[in-house]
Amino acid sequence: MNQPMKLQSHVWRYEEGAIHNVTDTIVTEFPITIILNGQEFATLVCSPEHIEELIIGFLASEGIIHHYKEIKELTIIEATGRAIIETHKINKLNVLFHSKRIITSCCGKSRQSFYFYNDARTVKPIDSVNVKISIEQCFHLMQLMQESSDIFQDTGGVHNAALCDRNGIIIARTDIGRHNALDKIYGHCLQRSIPLSDKIIVFSGRISSEVLLKVAKIGCGIVLSKSAPTELALRLAEELHITTVGFLRSHSLNIYTKPDRIDFQNI
Structure with a gap:
């Protein structure tokens, strides 16, 4: 599309006791x-x-x-x-x-x-057992996703999502809407008939019930997020057999559901 993803805008920034007129990068809708x-x-x-x-x-x-x-x-x-x-x-x-x-x-x-x-009525449990990742791979995939988005680094105003395997990113998408980023990944995979049962979703936003359901519809058994899950999302994750990992930061993470897909052997 010819529409720009970001634009330059003049802003007044307060910093260290003074007001400065500067140029900032703003995401578009x-x-x-x-x-x-x-x-x-x-x-x-x-x-x-x-x-x-x-x-x-x-x-x-x-x-x-x-x-x-x-x-x-x-x-x-x-x-x-x-x-x-x-x-x-x-x-x-x-x-x-x-x-x-x-x-x-x-x-x-x-x-x-x-x-x-x-x-x-439509979402079915994820029965894939052929995907398992280590703690270090969780950290590595999150780092790769965060580094993949120039728009986020320039503006801080978008959500990032990535479809991964154990070794790295297969496809990454960015959008102002967190659901949109996941839908773009889903659409890409449908167009190209990409198998999904052995893949991993890495996500920048909160794992809400809506996000969890979308991951289930895409068909992935593991979702990694740098943010928090909600209580309803975790209940759905148990019902739908999805491994949820949240608060994934540089040296820590929380495994909330279905820990059998996380390899603890090399800790």
Whole structure:
């Protein structure tokens, strides 16, 4: 897309007892309205990068599609901020839950409407046992993710997410919305038929129930975060057999659920 991810802005900064007029780097937001089979479906507020991946991942995580091949045509019209999608078939029940929703970039209740019915109905436990990582690999993957985002280093205004294996990052995405970053990863994987059961999600934000459910929909059995989980997220993680690691800092971490995927042998 031609939309910039960041812009320069003049700000007045107070520092060491004085006011300075300086230039700062600010992240941008871009609204994209999804027109699904001729009907306005939802508007996503996002960072203007990897929009096609975002839309595909969003539709899949909301249960509108289950496979990339269900999309007949996808056209992004940047000038009007619209994405025109035609599908071969559609889950009409899931569409009824949407009513021209605006999915903001913040972490409010705008994304919570599906948990009690739709998510509980569609998400299945993660049974993968063929992925196991060491404590040192947890630290290494978090460091790689944090170093991968120039936008975060320049602005501090975005969330980062990465799909990893034990050795490193497979794909990393950045967005002003934490859910968007995960949807971009999901969309990328659906487009390329990337196997996910042996992969790891590394994430910069809080592990909320919504984030945990999204990880389950993507199909990964381990999620690493530098932030905290919520109580509901941990209950869901137990039910869905997901290993959650939080407060992952330079020399410490907390393993909250399913520790059998973490290798303690070389501590």
